[in-house]
Amino acid sequence: MNQPILLSSQIRDVSFGRDVKVVQPVNLYDCTIGDDCFIGPFVEIQSNVVVGERTRIQSHSFICDGVTIGEDCFIGHGVMFVNDVFSSGGPSGDRNAWKMTTIGNRVSIGSNVTLLPVSICDGVVIGAGAVVTKDVKEKGIYAGNPAKLIRSL
Numbered sequence: 001m002n003q004p005i006l007l008s009s010q011i012r013d014v015s016f017g018r019d020v021k022v023v024q025p026v027n028l029y030d031c032t033i034g035d036d037c038f039i040g041p042f043v044e045i046q047s048n049v050v051v052g053e054r055t056r057i058q059s060h061s062f063i064c065d066g067v068t069i070g071e072d073c074f075i076g077h078g079v080m081f082v083n084d085v086f087s088s089g090g091p092s093g094d095r096n097a098w099k100m101t102t103i104g105n106r107v108s109i110g111s112n113v114t115l116l117p118v119s120i121c122d123g124v125v126i127g128a129g130a131v132v133t134k135d136v137k138e139k140g141i142y143a144g145n146p147a148k149l150i151r152s153l
Contacts, residue, residue: 007022008035009024009025009026010025010028011026012029012030013029014029014030014031014032014051015033016037017034017035017036017037018125019027019033019035019036020033020034020036020037020038021037022038022039023039023040024040024041024126026041026042026043026045027043028043028045029047030046030047030048031046031047031049031051032049032050032051033045034050034051035053036054037045037053037055037057038055040056040057040058040059041058041060042060043057043060043063044062044063045063045104045152046063046064047065047069048065048066049063049064049065049067049068049079050069050073051063051069052069052070052071052105053071053072054071055069055071055072055073055074056073056074056118058074058075059078060078060079061075061076061077061078061079063075063079063081064082064084065083065098066099066100066117067100067102067103068100068102068103069097070103070104070106070107070122071106072105072106073103073105073106073109074108074109074111075109076108076109076110076111076112076113077111077112079109079110079111079112079113079114079115080114081101081115081141082114082117083098083101083117084099085099085116086099096117099116099117100117100119101115101117101119102118102119102120103120104122104123105122106123106124107122107123107125109126110127110129110130111128112128113126113128113129113130113131114130114132115125115145116130118132118133118136119135119136120131120135120136121136121139122139123139123153124136124139124141124153125142125153126143126147127141127150128141128143129143130144130145131144131145131146132146132147134147138152139152140152140153
């Protein structure tokens with residue numbers, strides 16, 4: 001009978017600010033977490049991610065390589081960031097083909113949102129379950145698939 005190779009969740013090579021709270025198990029590696037952040041359980045934050053001060057990331061969220069999240073943000077449960085748009089028809093093993101995502105300050109992202117590589121300006125609310133496929137350049141509330149402005153703020 002074959003035996004699987006067992007791997008453990010880990011926290012490796014992370015630059016933590018002051019007073020960060022992390023609920024394990026998590027996978028955090030080669031990333032930067034600002035002061036006074038909260039990271040919930042079952043979160044993965046990959047290499048080259050920067051999380052700004054006072055940001056909360058709820059459980060079961062996945063933040064892929066190349067994401068920058070501003071200060072005072074809220075990332076709901078089960079939020080998925082995408083950096084590979086499968087431009088060659090499948091997953092790219094070439095890190096140079098991956099795209100970056102930038103989230104401004106004071107952005108709230110509801111549970112089960114999927115974000116393709118985009119830029120989101122300050123002060124935006126993304127409603128639960130939305131799929132963000134394009135840059136968000138105007139402060140407001142966005143929802144749907146694809147996410148659209150439903151009310152300016």
